[in-house]
Amino acid sequence: MPTTFKGGIHPSEMKELTSEKPFEFLPLPDQIFLPLSQHAGKQALLLKKKGDAVKKGETIAEADGFISAPVHSPVSGKINKIISLLTLTGTRSDAVVINRTDTEEEESMEPLNPDSIARGQIIERVKQAGIVGQGGAAFPTYVKLSPPPDKKIDYVILNACECEPYLTRDYRLLIEKTEEVIAGLKLILKATGVSTGIIGIEDNKPEAIKQLKTYLNKEENILLKTLKTKYPQGAEKMLIKAVTGRETPPGKLPFDVGCIIQNVGTAVSVYNAVVKGKPQTHAFITVSGLGIKEPKNLIVPVGTPLKNIIDYCGGVKDNAKKIIAGGPMMGFAQFDLNSPVTKAASGILVLTEKETSTTKESNCLNCGRCLSVCPLNLAPTRLYKFARFNKFEEAIDIGILSCMECGTCAYNCPAGIPLVQWVRFGKRKSSALLKQKTN
Incomplete structure (x- = not known):
């Protein structure tokens, strides 16, 4: 019998939309927006400047410290400018804008x-x-x-x-x-x-x-x-x-x-x-949801804006309501279709009202359903209350920093409380509090 863990949920899988669709290569965009922070840790250190020519596979930025990673260009072209942008996860990063040329010059490793x-x-x-x-x-x-x-x-x-x-x-x-x-x-x-x-x-x-x-x-x-x-x-x-x-x-x-x-x-x-000898310059992603006209599995150059991907998949349907980068449980809702794909992107979901309908928020019912499904045996409602009322030391004491934000609690909450959002807020404040204490 298959093994598993305590807790958890089984939401509708919805994998049939793309499970039998082989990967396709997304056509190269005319312009690439290449974030220098596509990894946990310190942003990569830029090696190029505006006006420089770059080759496909060439190192654009090198790792800056132990927890960092270099960034390579997925296309040949010329650097148009250096900007600051929001990534798919909502964090800000410096980015290199590359105007693609038709040359096929490529730099690879042995x-x-x-x-x-x-x-x-x-x-x-x-x-x-x-x-x-x-x-x-x-x-x-x-x-x-x-x-x-x-x-x-x-x-x-x-x-x-x-x-x-x-x-x-x-x-x-x-x-x-x-x-x-x-x-x-x-x-x-x-x-x-x-x-x-x-x-x-x-x-x-x-x-x-x-x-x-x-x-x-x-x-x-x-x-x-x-x-x-x-x-x-x-x-x-x-x-x-x-x-x-x-x-x-x-x-x-x-x-x-x-x-x-x-x-x-x-x-x-x-x-x-x-x-x-190929650096990591492309992302394998699933584009799915009932709100996209042509769901697909794609191989996408890193730095490609979401708009290019959505257009390639036929565009959104009239009843589309939300666009998410990642999965529906732990992904990030998007408000700017110019945000680019990064190395760790796994999917772009276009969801309809039917797929995103949530229970109107009400007071906690003390039903315990969030506790029964939490895979880490935390108390989500207590974490939420401590975060909401700025009691961050108490939140730390009961394990808020251990939460992996999987969303099982919010999915199972009959009161429609946005538990994950409050926990994320509480984690940021709790981390800042601990940092302040150590300094």
Whole structure:
């Protein structure tokens, strides 16, 4: 029987809109808006200036510090200007505006032999290629491939759950690029010095499971673990619990329980960087929802404005109400279609009133439904109240900084309270409070 974790929900999957649609390449836009902050950590350091010519694959900005990642141009062209813009997550970043030219000049790295490559070479190549995690947080991948010496890592777990509704990006990668996924995982295992890899996949993907089993027949050190379909099965702590039975304590990381988590898309990017010499310049995304005329799975140049993507998919329907970057549970509502796609983008959803209808907010009913589904055993209503009434020390004491903002509480709330928004507000204020105390 498929394993899982305590709590969670099972919203309507809506994956049938795109699950059988192969990836298409989005035509190159005339203008690219390339943010210098597409990753967790410090913004990349710009190496170019206005008027400079750039080649496809060329490094535009270098990593600035340990937690940072370089940025490469997905097109050949000329830098028109440097601006400040809002990214899909609502954070502000400096960005390079590149006017594309028709020249096909490309700058790439030397392909490396995956059989003879050394561990350090893999990590360095991943760093040079600017690869960031594609599971949501966009953490620089080379850092995750370099666990502290005192942390014994037993498993590299490949997250193939894709538990958010609508999204089928990872599913299509598993179907269309199975060899690259497995080869990328093997490179990650080699880079980390870990002997056992595990692919965790939900049981609502029978075709992908069947294909993976075929390819894994000869792989003695990579296991396939089928998990119960439930949200948020793909969250790190939930995935570790379901796959290994290990509990990740509050405030601790997967390193601390002997695990490294990587996403399916990240594995493909590692393969492309090492074997093909390609930096991470494109994003694999799902464009879906009942409000888009032609749902698709796309390979999109990083820096492409949302408007270009939506137009390529036929535009929005008259009854479209909301556009979300990411999945419907943890994604970010968009108000500016000029915002560009970044490396970790997973989807663009155009939702109708039917898909976004919510219960009108009322007072908390003290029903306990939010507590029953919280996968981290937190008390969402107490977190919400402490945040709302500026009691941030109390919020910290009961674990507000441990919340991963998965949205299961808000989804299950009959009073329609925007619990996640209040928790996000409380987390920002609580973090600022702790920083103030340490200074």
